[in-house]
Amino acid sequence: MLTGNYDKIKLKNHINDLISGKIKTLEFYLNFTLDASKDLKKTAKYDSFREEMQEEIYHLDRRMATLKAMQQKMKKVSTSETGYVQLGSLVITNKARFYISVSLGEFFYDDVRFYAISEESPMAQIMKGRKTGEEFILNNIHQKIDKIL
Template identity: 65%
Template sequence: MQKAVYNKNELRTYVQEMLSGKVKTLEFYLNFTLEASRDIKKTSKYDSIREEIQSEIYHLDRQMAALKSMQREMQRVLNKGTVAAGVGSLVITNKARFYISVSVGEFFFEGDRFYAISEKSPMAQIMKGKKAGDEFTLNNIHQRIEEVL
């Protein structure tokens, strides 16, 4: 089986573009919801609808703040090669591929499944400082690190 070669710069750009896409989608929903709130008539008959819309706006604002925070965190993620797992590392185990950056979760890049995880996640914490050949167990799942890029 031939080893896949990944370009971390392209991977980083891909994750940044994913975040930007999520921000744009959320901006669309937020603007749509704000517009809808302006269209609701100011009578007591519509109070519950206005409350629901305000609640939705609040939740969308919180999601937007989280996405903007992730975008800022991605600025700290460098593309330099690493020997030991840490922020910016692409860690390939016998079970999965982990990009230690921001908590985006599962995504597909160049036809392969990846997991973008936060440096604060339990998985990143247990892998921190480990090198190719090291092993670890998390949630009763044993993994061996095959490569750290």
């Protein structure tokens, strides 16, 4: 059984810290790449390399926008207990622990594995509105909701 006593405020803060850490790392790489692209000589010899750097900057910018959107979404995530699965719920099943918040994926908190999933994910959609004791099947995996916080 995966149930335990979990503090949703601390869990939410942990996710916010994870997102902030990812943003800081991404800012470092973005600034490094921007600085490096400015140092390239403007000759035909470096055109393909300059194009690759621009493509990398574009990808880093898109990832940064995604992380900033996650930060904004986390502001809407409630930390109060819920009687049914919704945004902000911590759902403990017989297989895993799901925090309905943002699409961050697997993370560890106090050496315990959790999955931060968005409310639009198939897992959250199938659990939405369900209560403790209810069961569901997704991808041929049967799960029972043991606890909702």
